[in-house]
Amino acid sequence: MSVLADPREELVTIAAIRRPRGLRGEVVATSLSDYPERFAPGVPVWLRPPRGTARAAVIERAWFHKGNVILKFVGLDHINAVESLAGHQVCVPLSARVIPPPDEFFQDDLIGCRVELESGEVVGTVVDVAPYGGGTLVVERIHPDGRRQECLVPFVRAICTSVDVVAKWIRISPPEGLLD
Incomplete structure (x- = not known):
């Protein structure tokens, strides 16, 4: 068993606990990770x-069932020990997050990225990633007159030509009319 990082480190949610399952301390959770390991x-x-402070736990066993992940934590061996976990997030430190393959990104890394045209002109900032068509950036534009507008930019290589999540920018080559 490895040691957890300092609890003050930024945490990344990998699952959301929905409810207890059975009497032996298992919970039903929604997996938010593409990595079953x-x-x-x-x-x-x-x-x-x-609300409140996170507490450390260790996964004893887990399996997938009907689109959910069933989790059992070490030392939580009865329904009474896990009833209060409904609504909790299962998190890992940011430093322990799986590194995605090249040209794949975590949605939360895309949020906050500056979106700019190939010319360098700033279009706006990614405020969300919508599930349309495998992923669509919701970009908030602020016009010179102060008016705010959201536009949808498909997150596909033909449009999003360069991405740097460390520097927090995405360069786009939009088809005519996309940003209107």
Whole structure:
């Protein structure tokens, strides 16, 4: 079992606990990770409530069932021990996050990126990623007159030609009319 990072480090949510399952301390959670190995036995996690302080836990076992992940944590062996976990997030430190393959990005890394044209002209900032067509950037534009406008930019290579999530920018080559 590895040691958890300092709880003050930024946490990344990998699952959301929905409810207890059975009497032996298992919970039903929605997986927010594309990497099932995040739920391997012995993986240390933080259980973060909607309000309050996160607490450390270790995954004892996990399996996928009907689109959910069933989790059992070490030492939480009865329904009474997990009833209060509904609504908690299962988190790992940002430093323990899986590194995605080249040309794949986490949605939360795209949010906050400056969007600019190939010419360098700033279009706006990514405020969300919508699930349309595999991923669409919701870009907030602020016009010179102060008017705000949201526009949708498909997150595809033909349009989003360069992405640097570390420097927080996305360069686009939009087809005519996309930003109107």
